[in-house]
Amino acid sequence: MSYIRIIPSLLLSKNKLVKGTKFKNHEAAGNPVSTIKAFESQKADEIILIDIDNYNQSKGNFVPDLNTLKEISKETSTPLTFGGGIQNLNIAKQIIENGAEKIFLNRSVLFNKLNIKEFVETFGGQAIVIGLNIVNIKGKLKIYEKNDEDLYRYIEKMQKLGVGEFKITFVENEGTKKGMDIKICRELQKIISISCIFEGGIGNLEHIKYLAMNKISSIAMGRILIFNDYNIFKIKTFLKNENFNVRI
Amino acid sequence: MNVGILNYDAGNIYSVYNLIYNLGFTPKIISNKNEFKNIDKLIIPGVGSAFRCLQNLKKNKLFDLLSDNLNSELPILGICLGLQIFCERLYENGEANGLNFLKANVQKISQKNKFNIGWSKVEFKSDELNSIFLNNKDFYFCHSFSIQELDKNDQKFLEGYIKFDQRVIPSVIRKNNFLGVQFHPEKSQVNGVKFMKYFLNI
Known part of the structure; x- marks a missing residue:
């Protein structure tokens, strides 16, 4: 049986970590290198790091913060997914070269700005993580950045193209510490045949246990690790004591 | 000691580079055959x-370089795809011939689960590896293609495996001067560093 993955999900802006609530009001959240080193020693299973400085895609020649990526790979050996504003294959190549295991893509795929097939053929599907930011509008799940896109058809399309994983973030829960809607997680997990990382709203150990009980095995979190007295080791020890399979 | 790192355009070369450097060795990136000088380990x-990477290897004569060093004195460590290219035939995004050093093919890992992404406990068959990783055998895997069963005559080279969807995935293979791993030592935290030290003999 495979391990539950506990994944710190971190945002990068101007060489520093930041953390917001519901995708707004970002506040400083520390130094990326020392923070990731600490998570590594606490046995984080992977790290997701996203540069948000070009989130609205206004800068046509934007390159995410490769210097910080280089610094991180100098000092850590934890699997890293890196992304944010990637606009072409060449930037993705530099990201992999400089130590990321996987590339995170969201808007550029959603708005058809790059050829995802080419990414799969170059790096292999296992190296591609597609971000899905989800909102609930009048009882229907929608993609935050593009409400008129059919979420289910988009998921199907990505799977057919051979991407490796989805990271699903519940925008309305993000940074709120109120937990996740397990029904929605299960519904999405049912229709998705590849691995799916869920994120948004984790606020305490019971939230994590509840996900694990419902067979959600890849869990990303931000606020609880950055601003609270929870570390990954504590979370994993708790899960182990509850008889879940975690890597300690 | 100079440790060569093969650059065939699509590898996380600096993760490996930094790990080697941090262990006190001199990493050297090798992007074509001419840059292969005074290399003690590769x-x-x-x-x-696979398909595109093999094209790159062939284009830069790195395929020949590897071919020339099969069964030589040069210790070689292949990681993930760097292991798979030593097989006979690979089927990822097109069919391609590998180095044909290991009698096995590389195909989709499983029909049911397309990817193996995450940490797995490796079952080692060698006493040496079992003693080094006595208490913890967790390594990081990230792949969708894997070596299928090794040919009967090559089974003896298998030193470690994991079980995935009820089948065995060869995860450590040693044949003469070649050591290949399906997991990523450069991404396996403490165990990865230990494994790299083991390859570098320290």
Whole structure:
């Protein structure tokens, strides 16, 4: 049986970590290198790091913060997914070269700005993580950045193209510490045949246990690790004591 | 000691580079055959798709370089795709011939689960590896293609495996001067560093 993955999900802006609530009001959240080193020693299973400085895609020649990526790979050996504003294959190549295991893509795929097939053929599907930011509008799940896109058809399309994983973030829960809607997680997990990382709203150990009980095995979190007295080791020890399979 | 790191365009070369450097060795990136000078050990990283990576290897004469060093004195470590290219035939995004050093093919890992992404406990068959990783055998895997069963005569080279969807995935293979791993030592935290030290004999 495979391990539950506990994944710190971190945002990068101007060489520093930041953390917001519901995708707004970002506040400083520390130094990326020392923070990731600490998570590594606490046995984080992977790290997701996203540069948000070009989130609205206004800068046509934007390159995410490769210097910080280089610094991180100098000092850590934890699997890293890196992304944010990637606009072409060449930037993705530099990201992999400089130590990321996987590339995170969201808007550029959603708005058809790059050829995802080419990414799969170059790096292999296992190296591609597609971000899905989800909102609930009048009882229907929608993609935050593009409400008129059919979420289910988009998921199907990505799977057919051979991407490796989805990271699903519940925008309305993000940074709120109120937990996740397990029904929605299960519904999405049912229709998705590849691995799916869920994120948004984790606020305490019971939230994590509840996900694990419902067979959600890849869990990303931000606020609880950055601003609270929870570390990954504590979370994993708790899960182990509850008889879940975690890597300690 | 100079440790060569093969650059065939789509590998996480700097993760490997930094780990080697941090262990006190001199990493050297090798992008074509001419750059292969005074190399004591060679590492082939691997984050990429087989078909295109094999094209790159052949284009830069790195395929020949590897071919020339099969069964030589040069210790070689192949990681993930860097292991798979030593097989007979690979089927990722098109069919391609590998180095044909290991009698096995590389195909989709499983029909049911397309990817193996995450940490797995490796079952080692060698006493040496079992004693080094006595208490913890967890390593990081990230792949969708894997070596299928090794040919009967090559089974003896298998030193470690994991079970995935009820089948065995060869995870450590040693044949003469070649050591290949399906997991990523450069991404396996403490165990990865230990494994790299083991390859470098320290």
